[in-house]
Amino acid sequence: MERKRWYKDMVFYQIWPRSFKDGNGDGMGDLWGVYEKLDYLKDLGIDGIWFSPIYPSPGADGGYDIADYMDIAPEFGGMEAFKKVLDGAHERGMKIVMDLVVNHTSDEHEWFQKSRQRIEPYTDYYIWRPARPDGKLPNNWDSNFEGAAWTWDEVRQEYYLHLFAIKQPDLNMDNPLVREEVKKILRFWLDMGVDGFREDVITYISKKDGLPDDHLFPIYKGMPNYNHGPRIHQYLQEFKEDVLDHYDCFTIAEAPLVSPKLALDYIDEENGQIDMMIQFQCQCADCLFTDYLPTPFDLRKMKQAFSSWQYKLKGRAWNALYIENHDHPRIVSRYGSEDFWKESAKMLCAMYLFQQGTPFVYQGQEIGMINWKPQSIDEYRDVQTIWNYHHSALHKSEEERLKRQWRSARDNARTPVQWSSENNAGFTTAETPWMNVNPNYTWLNAAQQEEDPDSILHFYRKAIALRKSLSCVRHGVYQEYRPLSGEHYIYSMEDDTQKILVVCSFCKRDSNFRSIKGFDLNTAQLILGNVDNPRTDLLKPYEVRVYLWNK
Ligand code: GLC
Numbered sequence: 001m002e003r004k005r006w007y008k009d010m011v012f013y014q015i016w017p018r019s020f021k022d023g024n025g026d027g028m029g030d031l032w033g034v035y036e037k038l039d040y041l042k043d044l045g046i047d048g049i050w051f052s053p054i055y056p057s058p059g060a061d062g063g064y065d066i067a068d069y070m071d072i073a074p075e076f077g078g079m080e081a082f083k084k085v086l087d088g089a090h091e092r093g094m095k096i097v098m099d100l101v102v103n104h105t106s107d108e109h110e111w112f113q114k115s116r117q118r119i120e121p122y123t124d125y126y127i128w129r130p131a132r133p134d135g136k137l138p139n140n141w142d143s144n145f146e147g148a149a150w151t152w153d154e155v156r157q158e159y160y161l162h163l164f165a166i167k168q169p170d171l172n173m174d175n176p177l178v179r180e181e182v183k184k185i186l187r188f189w190l191d192m193g194v195d196g197f198r199e200d201v202i203t204y205i206s207k208k209d210g211l212p213d214d215h216l217f218p219i220y221k222g223m224p225n226y227n228h229g230p231r232i233h234q235y236l237q238e239f240k241e242d243v244l245d246h247y248d249c250f251t252i253a254e255a256p257l258v259s260p261k262l263a264l265d266y267i268d269e270e271n272g273q274i275d276m277m278i279q280f281q282c283q284c285a286d287c288l289f290t291d292y293l294p295t296p297f298d299l300r301k302m303k304q305a306f307s308s309w310q311y312k313l314k315g316r317a318w319n320a321l322y323i324e325n326h327d328h329p330r331i332v333s334r335y336g337s338e339d340f341w342k343e344s345a346k347m348l349c350a351m352y353l354f355q356q357g358t359p360f361v362y363q364g365q366e367i368g369m370i371n372w373k374p375q376s377i378d379e380y381r382d383v384q385t386i387w388n389y390h391h392s393a394l395h396k397s398e399e400e401r402l403k404r405q406w407r408s409a410r411d412n413a414r415t416p417v418q419w420s421s422e423n424n425a426g427f428t429t430a431e432t433p434w435m436n437v438n439p440n441y442t443w444l445n446a447a448q449q450e451e452d453p454d455s456i457l458h459f460y461r462k463a464i465a466l467r468k469s470l471s472c473v474r475h476g477v478y479q480e481y482r483p484l485s486g487e488h489y490i491y492s493m494e495d496d497t498q499k500i501l502v503v504c505s506f507c508k509r510d511s512n513f514r515s516i517k518g519f520d521l522n523t524a525q526l527i528l529g530n531v532d533n534p535r536t537d538l539l540k541p542y543e544v545r546v547y548l549w550n551k
């Protein structure tokens with residue numbers, strides 16, 4: 001039985017605040033800038049915003065290293081600006097979702113500072129281990145960003161575990177005091193009126209007892225011993241029962257390496273502990289698990305990922321739909337084509353927007369921003385990118401290592417949003433933004449697209465509005481056709497009153513299209529498309545069509 005929940009009718013927008021819009025002219029995005037753009041988001045059809053972290057942070061991992069969970073960073077405008085945004089969003093009928101990052105804190109968090117000095121009750125807030133007599137590290141786990149997962153602390157004279165950057169020590173969730181802190185954080189923001197949480201790498205919070213060595217994984221060593229760990233469901237259930245159930249809010253969990261089957265243990269509507277899940281399978285059609293192991297784009301792999309989540313969650317759980325976020329290069333450069341920029345950006349938009357679930361649009365996606373090719377590593381800001389550049393052994397020459405980042409770096413998605421063709425893309429009035437803008441802003445920007453009715457931005461507006469008007473997207477049944485085609489992605493959604501057929505070409509050339517049995521195109525209404533005068537039997541490069549039949 002499907003529960004009636006408001007988030008199921010909504011479209012969300014993700015803001016990565018440093019690069020969204022600078023409102024005070026210091027070169028970095030902030031909440032004043034967000035406030036200015038609330039109407040822009042509303043016009044786009046957005047019903048809610050997920051904020052990547054906006055808490056006080058030294059910024060070692062773009063804010064995912066939190067130094068104080070119960071405040072807003074002064075450079076983003078502090079609590080005052082946040083409340084203005086919160087009220088401004090609510091006045092417009094929009095929800096606000098915060099990023100909950102509790103697998104780890106910043107090493108500058110007060111808890112860590114006290115823990116390293118063994119000041120109670122913080123002594124066991126983190127995962128500390130003594131040096132081994134053989135001089136080896138406590139285990140063989142890798143961090144996700146910077147070499148080994150253990151760093152020696154001179155103050156405490158012990159190693160601490162960090163699954164991410166050195167400045168991101170992992171919390172010890174087995175300590176009930178730490179779980180009480182998490183509940184305090186949840187209540188704090190919910191009491192203020194926020195509407196939900198995106199839970200950062202939440203499937204990592206329960207580590208296997210004894211932190212054993214990993215002999216399974218060649219890279220990301222250790223992951224089988226902390227991802228979906230032994231007490232994960234117990235802890236999530238505790239957060240739900242003690243806090244979340246008492247508020248009208250939703251949760252969406254980030255979950256690396258998760259299949260739909262495994263996801264149901266978390267998000268089954270009967271007995272799950274959270275509401276939706278950010279899975280990575282849809283991000284792996286051109287790589288093996290991480291963007292740093294690139295492979296040629298494989299349409300079948302992409303289709304398989306989208307379809308399996310549609311089929312397997314149907315009636316049991318609710319999908320989160322996304323094609324971009326702050327952790328992956330831009331989708332047009334990956335699954336689409338920069339040569340067919342406008343066509344492929346529109347096609348990818350319709351490709352995921354008419355599936356069942358709650359869609360998320362990432363900042364800049366709605367104008368088709370593409371990957372970035374800076375000339376020097378000095379232009380990059382991301383800890384993972386910089387570490388990878390300096391340590392990747394496979395790609396030796398400087399040029400090769402830089403090109404590797406052009407393809408794989410998270411910073412591809414983190415350059416400032418291109419608002420106009422003015423200086424620095426209209427992102428900031430400061431002379432130098434905190435991170436350089438992509439030089440293509442002269443032709444790729446929101447202001448230009450606002451003027452052009454045929455733009456990607458207008459297409460997103462239209463597609464989002466259409467999506468909301470179609471009951472079969474919200475309530476219908478998904479069916480994919482020709483799953484083995486390496487050229488086309490075709491699916492339908494159908495309910496008692498209507499059905500739609502979505503036809504997407506991933507070809508760089510014209511391709512033949514045979515209609516699908518049971519779908520008479522002569523009786524259909526073509527409600528969305530990206531070419532002029534489409535021909536029924538032929539698809540132009542990256543063409544997309546959405547047909548509607550009313551019953
Ligand atoms: C998540 C975030 C990513 C961050 C990491 C560590 O994967 O999305 O940006 O670096 O967790 O917090």
Ligand code: CA
Binds near residue numbers: 022023024026029075
């Ligand atoms: Ca600013």
